[in-house]
Amino acid sequence: MEVICYMNRVKAVICEDEARIRRGIVRLIDGFDGWEVVGAFPDGEPLLEEIEDKKIEFDVLITDIKMPNMGGIELIKKLNHTHSILSVIISGFEDFEIVQEALREGAIDYILKPIDRKMLEKQFRIVREKVIDKIELDRHLVEVHSEAKELTYTKQVQLLSEMVLKNDIDLSNMEWTRKFPAGKYMLINTSLDNLSYKKNIFSDKDWETWIFAIENIIDETLESFSKREENNVWWWRGEKSSYWFLLHFDEEDINYEDQSKGVVKHVKKNIQTYTPLTFSFALEDYFNDLSVLPAMRDKILSLMQLRMIHGGNRVYYPAFLSEIHKESKGKTSQKIYLEIQKLVLSIEKLDVQDVERKFPDFFSELKKLESPEAVETTIRFYLFRVIKYLFKDDNRGYEYLYPIFIRIKNISDFEQLKFEVITWTKNVINEKMSVDSSLNHIDKAKYWIQQNVSESITISKIADIIYMNPTYFCEVFKKQTGETVLDYVTRIRIEKAKDLLHQSNLKIHEISEEVGFKDTKYFSKLFKQYTGELPSKYRNIQL
Structure with a gap:
């Protein structure tokens, strides 16, 4: 709940089960400079209902300790879970231990019964100053938080932009x-x-x-x-x-x-x-x-x-490709459709030699088509069919379609078209084979990372070495190892740094470079995050 202070008037609510005392407190506080009573309740429960329904806003709660359904202590505890308010308690001398508990819960003052008007006015001048101070502090914190959030967002955008560029x-x-x-x-x-x-x-x-x-x-x-x-x-x-x-x-x-x-x-x-x-x-x-x-x-x-x-x-988006596939299928003749199906069945078996044997019949039928537009539409249908059969319905492999679409759009020579289609087909078969043997590829990736910690290591570079799609590689790596590629690479680099600190006389900046960090300060900061100690201190502990 927001703290409200209009023209420096502090808004108060009263909780007191004795009607006569409640009315008296309301009259007294309403008569004090800078104060306004916005609600008076016989118990804590109706006040909570008003707050939940957002029917009331206030700065200070003035509450009796002992009330029939919900006493002052319980009310203060409940409000502390969800709101930022200040509270003042009303009590008799015999309740002093309970008063102490209320003060521990955050109450800023207490009123002793019977209530003395002059003493009460003096107390409430002090309470008002505390409320005004809190309001100013809350406003300052909101401004600071807003500025910090904006700064964080700006920095995040800068990092994201650099990463994409x-x-x-x-x-x-x-x-x-x-x-x-x-x-x-x-x-x-x-x-x-x-x-x-x-x-x-x-x-x-x-x-x-x-x-x-x-x-x-x-x-x-x-x-x-x-x-x-x-x-x-x-x-x-x-x-x-x-x-x-x-x-x-x-x-x-x-x-x-x-x-x-x-x-x-x-x-x-x-x-x-x-x-x-x-x-x-x-x-x-x-x-x-x-x-x-x-x-x-x-x-x-x-x-x-x-x-x-x-x-x-x-x-x-990827599903848009499926729409193009349906459109291309509707424009493909039955005869060439059968040739495509024969090819695709061999491709699905990853039988490159059989695919090469069947390509001549496919291109022979393709050459009989009436127009370049018909050839392009049929090739497009073939490309979709290959991806659909090789990678089923999970949209994987569709990124292989985009470049070939652009290339065939700009080709006017039939022999060049044949070369592009055959080359593309072999490439996607290799991609599928790499996916099917991904476990061995993950082991290969881990070994390559371990052997190249001093070099620049990127997702694309690792994926290229093991012939896997970068996004799919990250998914498979996480699934099989239980950690992200970033986690694994950082852990291996830190472990290598620990070994070098223990077993060599290399300087810290030399070790930083040996494990792939160009910035020594950044390396030291990261090392401490992982080990709890700066590299220099870690080395001394190991000696």
Whole structure:
């Protein structure tokens, strides 16, 4: 409950079961300068009901200790759990032990019966000063908290922006991701359609005005979503009139996908309503580990490339590919459909030699098609079919479709088309084989990390070495080892540092570099987090 103080008047409520005494206290306090009684109750229970119904706001509770249903001590305890209020108790001399208990619960003063008017007025001048001091302190704390929150948010956005802009970030520079809340994350990209054309038709001043308006729309829409759903949201500028949103959801939240699409819908609608510009959006599935953000960025940017084929002012997400698949299937002839099925059955068995034997018949039928558009539609259907059979219905492998879509769109030579399709098919078969043998690959990844602790270690680099998709690699690694890739790499580096501190005469900065940390101060800080001691002190203890 907010502390209210209008024109320095302190608002009080009275709880006293004896009506005559209650009325007397009300008259006395209402007569004091700077005081106003906003409610009087015979018991604690009706006061709590008023508070729960938000029918009353006050600064000070003045309560008797002994009342029929809920006494003063119990009332103060209940209020302390949920509210920030000051309390004054009314008591007789025989209740002094209970008075002491009330004071321990936070009561700031007590009134002895029978009540003396002059003594009471003097007491309440002191109480009022305490209330005013508390109000000022609360206001200051709110301001400090607000400033700290803003500073934290600004720093978080800066780190997220750098992470998305950079291609390879060593895992030692991702420790900050641990300070983000646990749960599900959705990354969304939005990019202005027809950027070059739009910039040419507006003056520089008009362009700045529209960009300013768009950023206000994004900020207000995301802030509204954050308040309504009580979820964390971050957004920042990307490259070439694009923006990134990162939405956070609780782990048990099952509506994250609908809420994410709702955010996109509202931002898209508001931009179209208030500006002459259109934006396309791309989003992938959720992820739990922020260290995979660069990999999710790559998948989303690949997905956004579909705009070159299907146009702007759209929302692109993995399920959109399934819609294209259905459309392509409807335009594929029965004869070539059978050739595709033969190919796909061999691909599903991961039989590369049999696939190579069946490709000539497929391309022979493909060459008979009437137009380049029909060829492109059929190839697209084939590509979808391969992914659907190899990776079933879990959307895995769809990122392999985006680049090949763009390549076949720009190919005019049939032999080049054959080469691209055959090469792509072999690549996705290798990806599937790597997924199926992921246990051995995780062991291989762990061994490579152990042998390269002094080098730059990134998620993408490890995934490339073991021929796995970066996002899927992180998922499998966590499932099989019980810790994230970041946790594992940091632990191995700290363990290696401990060995070097114990077994070598290397200086601290040399050990820092040996275990992959370029910043010695950062290494020392992290080492202390893991071991409880700074490296220098740890070495002395081991001697």
